[in-house]
Amino acid sequence: MHNALPRLRALALTVVAVTAGTLLSSPAHAAAPTGRYVALGDSFTSGPLIPDQVDLNCVRSNRNYPSLVARTAGSTSFSDVSCGGATTGDILNAGKGTLGLPVPAQISAVTAATALVSIGIGGNDIGFSGIVSACAQDGIGNPFGTPCRDRYTSGGTDQLQARIAATAPKVAAVVQAVRTAAPTARIVVVGYPVIVPDSGYGCWPTVPFAFGDVPYLRTVAKSLNAMLARTAAANGADYADAYTPSIGRDVCRGKSVRWVEGVVPENAAAPFHPNAAGEQAMATAVLARLA
Template identity: 55%
Template sequence: MPNAVRARATVAVGGALLLAVATANAAVAAPPGKYVSLGDSYVSGPLIPDQVNLGCLRSDQNYPSLTAAAEGFSGFADVSCGAATTDDMTQSQADGPIVVNGPQLNAVTSDDGLVTLGIGGNDIGFISIIATCAGESLTNPFGSPCTAHYTAGGTDQLAAAIDATAPKVGAVLQAIHQRAPQARVLVVGYPDILPEYSNGCWPLEPIAYGDVSYLRSTEKRLNSMLAEEAAANNAQYVDTYTSTIGHDVCQAPGTKWIEGLVPLAPAAPFHPNAQGEAAMARALEAALGS
């Protein structure tokens, strides 16, 4: 073969290979279908700049927004909303007389490629648990008054609430599959809120020393339930707890990814700050690549 012809052939083959690689990379960089995010305030990112929906306290720096930008989906809809419960997946959510969000499942359609769900904390009464335990800590900071409150009579009320929430989460997952049969569905768990290896930091954060282990085990029980419901309903669970250990409410500013009762960075009390949402995004993106 003459050298000129051989050179042209080599260029042609090389060009074809480059085109094939570029096409493959483009396919990876732009997942098919729309990404829809459903969930509560741990999803929406209340008070983290910039807030793009004041009714739901939704940030454009929450983990769904970060993941959508990183993964390059063909479309993106985030309908997460602060204070949402599993009921708000199928009914409008109101703040007093004002409707702040429509039924979140209405955003899920047959052209979706990914749906993520972060829900359950408000079903078991997250806000009231924090308020109750903070108040109880003032009466007995070195004891376990909140544990005694929720286990009075020999029944663990929070464990029972988690068990009662399980079928509700399962029903939401089934509804997602019905609306978006081709979508990949992921259930995103809750990050580490309280210290994993200590009894807390009262009075810096008003949780009695003896109550930290109970509340920590309650959160783990909630996450375990979410993982079980994901497995039982053709979904994938995303663990955000393990990767956030050591970044709980008791850590110093800059190290903490969950703000305390008096936030030192823009975030709602006992909620992820911008670093926490970024950590949850990394966990989600790692799960998407698995």
């Protein structure tokens, strides 16, 4: 497969040099077709509320990072089956989308002819939306202390670290299923970008996490990404680091700077999800890894 994508890599090197705040678009001279590309994943992949939404049941945008990668790579065919709310189980089994309508198992889109597969999954397996909601509720009334950390470490066990550890074999199973379905495909596991600031204590009350909980949530995010990187490497897949390039683009930054929206989005996106600039940055991370 490494010999099948020479033009993709050459193009990716050019794309990485593009300023991060600019939306990726189709190059003036499109790359040679690189085969079939399939994107699997959850809402950080699908791009909820970013115009244009092309699948309301899966809150999927045509400006999410898979769409940008596909346009730049010049794939002969492209199938984006990412879906908001998806877990590893939804990649391997049929489920339901955000409107409650049936959604086929995402893995069914991967065929033997597939040349590239990106996978963005794991956040919902550890309960992302519930964590954000609980920690925000804990911090609304009082910015001091560590109510969220106390919630998830009561009894002497860090429940979120345990969830991350339990998710690792599930992500491994997804990568292995993709490899079985597409033996020659390049597989890229995509990490999650920064949400809370990479240093300091946040921006209560704009984002109502207690000051002491911000370092804890930062540790959880880094642990999740580290698990994804280890699992990818252990199963013969690449890992695209979306966290490091997004440092300084967190929910506490101004509207024109942030890549992930906060409680009340100022750019078109779902709360605590990447906006269009964030999806562009994730596309750049994937292309950089391919290069």
